[in-house]
Amino acid sequence: MPRWFWFGVGVGLLFVAAAGAVKIAMDVRAESLPVYMTVPDWPFTDQDGRTFWLGQTRGKVMVLGMIYTHCPDVCPLITARMMEIQQQVAAEGLSDEVFFVTITFDPERDTPEVLRRYAQVRKIDFRNWVFLTGDPSTIRHLTEVLGIYTERVYVINGTPTRGTPSPSGASVTYLINHTDRIFLVDRQGRVRALLPGSRTEIREAIEKIRRLVRERSAP
Amino acid sequence: MDRVRWIGQAVLFLSLLVAACAAPAAPGPRIQVQNAWARPGAMGMGQGHGMSHGGESTSAVYFVVVNEGDQPDALIGVISDVAERAELHETKMEGDVAKMQPVPRVEIPARGKVEFRPRGLHVMLIGLKRDLQVGDTFTITLRFERSGEIQVPVSVKEMTP
Numbered sequence: 001m002p003r004w005f006w007f008g009v010g011v012g013l014l015f016v017a018a019a020g021a022v023k024i025a026m027d028v029r030a031e032s033l034p035v036y037m038t039v040p041d042w043p044f045t046d047q048d049g050r051t052f053w054l055g056q057t058r059g060k061v062m063v064l065g066m067i068y069t070h071c072p073d074v075c076p077l078i079t080a081r082m083m084e085i086q087q088q089v090a091a092e093g094l095s096d097e098v099f100f101v102t103i104t105f106d107p108e109r110d111t112p113e114v115l116r117r118y119a120q121v122r123k124i125d126f127r128n129w130v131f132l133t134g135d136p137s138t139i140r141h142l143t144e145v146l147g148i149y150t151e152r153v154y155v156i157n158g159t160p161t162r163g164t165p166s167p168s169g170a171s172v173t174y175l176i177n178h179t180d181r182i183f184l185v186d187r188q189g190r191v192r193a194l195l196p197g198s199r200t201e202i203r204e205a206i207e208k209i210r211r212l213v214r215e216r217s218a219p
Numbered sequence: 220m221d222r223v224r225w226i227g228q229a230v231l232f233l234s235l236l237v238a239a240c241a242a243p244a245a246p247g248p249r250i251q252v253q254n255a256w257a258r259p260g261a262m263g264m265g266q267g268h269g270m271s272h273g274g275e276s277t278s279a280v281y282f283v284v285v286n287e288g289d290q291p292d293a294l295i296g297v298i299s300d301v302a303e304r305a306e307l308h309e310t311k312m313e314g315d316v317a318k319m320q321p322v323p324r325v326e327i328p329a330r331g332k333v334e335f336r337p338r339g340l341h342v343m344l345i346g347l348k349r350d351l352q353v354g355d356t357f358t359i360t361l362r363f364e365r366s367g368e369i370q371v372p373v374s375v376k377e378m379t380p
Contacts (some may be wrong), residue, residue, distance in 0.1 A: 074319075122259050177304060
């Protein structure tokens with residue numbers, strides 16, 4: 001065979017190999033989830049009163065929800081969705097790879113004891129789930145970083161009102177309007193999926209968690 | 220003669236029976252409450268926060284109100300032994316933001332139904348007097364404007380949407 005023939009075969013093989021590498025890279029890119037933001041490594045207090053740094057979850061995939069325990073309607077649904085995800089994660093043998101974090105955006109009322117009772121009455125499995133409260137300014141900054149909207153609405157004698165009331169024997173409490181969201185965070189602490197909180201589809205959440213678990217290193 | 224009187228009485232009885240069966244139901248609402256359930260909740264969580272019930276625990280009750288009558292009615296209040304107060308509330312979603320507020324009354328249309336469900340209308344229990352655990356049952360009393368008070372059995376579930 002002439003030399004130019006083997007040269008042509010070599011060039012062809014190189015071309016095929018390069019095309020394959022490009023396709024694999026494109027497939028990986030198509031499969032990888034976007035990066036939205038990084039979860040800050042700030043200190044909080046868990047349901048048992050111990051300090052918990054969010055950075056402690058690095059190395060695991062984190063399912064993160066923000067709630068307030070006095071919310072009777074949407075926040076319990078967020079917690080219920082996370083419970084379902086936790087059960088499915090356990091069923092797939094991934095409990096060591098995935099950690100669940102619930103953080104209150106109402107730290108004035110949600111003390112560690114309140115969070116513990118909120119979780120206990122729901123029979124939460126604490127082996128890979130922590131409930132956090134903390135310094136109000138830290139929590140406010142976290143909501144800003146994560147894009148969680150919160151707005152207090154005071155209710156005086158059953159009537160909602162804007163602004164802060166000055167109680168004078170009236171029946172006063174407050175509700176919190178808030179974003180309904182669950183975050184999926186990768187092993188590097190980066191938010192990779194924004195799930196619709198109480199409306200989260202478990203199948204979709206699990207599929208994305210599997211992808212993040214497979215990512216052993218940064219994409 | 221006795222026979223004629225007996226036949227007459229029988230005809231009269233049958234006539235009254237037919238008339239009673241054919242008479243339309245009394246006008247007005249006819250309210251039924253179905254499938255009532257509540258979320259779990261822990262009693263007396265936390266402390267007051269300078270407010271009358273700022274630190275008290277909550278739960279929510281959901282059900283379906285069916286009105287088979289030809290007149291509307293309105294749900295105007297709720298009483299429950301398991302909570303200090305019970306209020307009618309509604310959650311509305313604006314984009315991905317959940318906004319909840321009290322509502323003074325809920326209209327129940329004639330020959331219609333109103334569903335109290337997650338992310339919508341619900342009864343908010345404020346200041347639980349005992350834990351509500353999955354499997355527990357309790358009773359609430361719904362106060363209707365025209366139909367009066369109706370007692371409703373409620374079971375506690377961690378139901379998902």
